[in-house]
Amino acid sequence: MDKQRILITGANRGIGFELTRQFLKDNSQIFATCRNPERADVLNELARKHPDRVTVLQMDVNDEASIIAAAKAVTGKIDSLDLLINNAGIGGDEAGHILGQLTAGEVSHVIETNAVAPLIVTQAFRDLLKRGNNPRVVMISSGMGSLQRAGGSSYAYRMSKAAMNMAARVLAFDSAMNGITTVTMNPGWVQTDMGGPSASLKPEESGDALRALINRLSPADNGMFFQYDGSELPW
Numbered sequence: 671m672d673k674q675r676i677l678i679t680g681a682n683r684g685i686g687f688e689l690t691r692q693f694l695k696d697n698s699q700i701f702a703t704c705r706n707p708e709r710a711d712v713l714n715e716l717a718r719k720h721p722d723r724v725t726v727l728q729m730d731v732n733d734e735a736s737i738i739a740a741a742k743a744v745t746g747k748i749d750s751l752d753l754l755i756n757n758a759g760i761g762g763d764e765a766g767h768i769l770g771q772l773t774a775g776e777v778s779h780v781i782e783t784n785a786v787a788p789l790i791v792t793q794a795f796r797d798l799l800k801r802g803n804n805p806r807v808v809m810i811s812s813g814m815g816s817l818q819r820a821g822g823s824s825y826a827y828r829m830s831k832a833a834m835n836m837a838a839r840v841l842a843f844d845s846a847m848n849g850i851t852t853v854t855m856n857p858g859w860v861q862t863d864m865g866g867p868s869a870s871l872k873p874e875e876s877g878d879a880l881r882a883l884i885n886r887l888s889p890a891d892n893g894m895f896f897q898y899d900g901s902e903l904p905w
């Protein structure tokens with residue numbers, strides 16, 4: 671496959687790191703962003719092994735100045751981007767999830783990180799994406815963002831992923847995004863710090879399936895909500 675130029679948020683650990691590893695198999699050039707590059711040991715090690723293909727960049731998705739600085743840095747190195755993966759996200763603590771303990775601050779913080787930030791990141795990279803080859807924006811969402819599959823608890827996380835899904839859907843319809851395919855995906859329940867050790871999928875199983883699915887996305891998929899295996903999820 672042609673060399674793709676890819677930007678991934680939250681690439682220092684978990685699913686973001688695994689996606690970075692996966693797309694290296696495709697000869698891609700990857701801008702692997704994270705909020706603390708100086709502490710991103712495994713990612714820095716990967717970049718040392720592939721200096722021409724992995725660039726580690728600072729980006730805190732809750733800090734607009736850092737998003738803009740990262741977009742400027744990428745624009746200085748390449749003239750187009752083929753794929754943006756909005757992966758960075760948080761689960762949040764009990765003050766976001768348990769009725770009786772909820773605080774507006776924590777609920778808002780989770781929504782800000784998981785839904786507002788990916789929208790602002792997408793806006794910042796839109797011009798580069800417009801010049802890309804089969805340009806795609808992938809939101810790493812969750813089945814917990816499905817309204818149809820809602821259950822009790824996890825208010826902030828469920829609300830944030832439902833809002834992320836709506837952002838993806840609106841981006842898919844927005845004429846200012848013409849030519850860019852935007853989708854949202856559930857990576858499955860994955861053994862990461864967030865998913866925990868009992869999760870059903872190893873990061874490489876989820877990452878391998880996500881890479882295959884992302885590589886076969888076309889404009890016909892614009893606005894879809896996918897399970898990692900390519901099946902469709904209910905909104």
Ligand SMILES: NC(=O)c1ccc[n+]([C@@H]2O[C@H](COP(=O)([O-])OP(=O)(O)OC[C@H]3O[C@@H](n4cnc5c(N)ncnc54)[C@H](OP(=O)(O)O)[C@@H]3O)[C@@H](O)[C@H]2O)c1
Binds near residue numbers: 680758813863864866
């Ligand atoms: N694991 C699962 O079972 C599962 C299931 C469904 C959906 N997901 C989604 O998959 C994505 C990745 O989750 P994961 O399981 O890999 O979680 P994880 O292991 O906890 O990793 C989360 C990543 O997001 C980054 N991040 C958080 N806040 C950030 C910020 N403000 N700016 C930049 N980066 C930030 C973290 O960076 P730091 O190291 O700096 O904290 C880390 O790289 C999330 O969006 C999550 O909601 C996961």
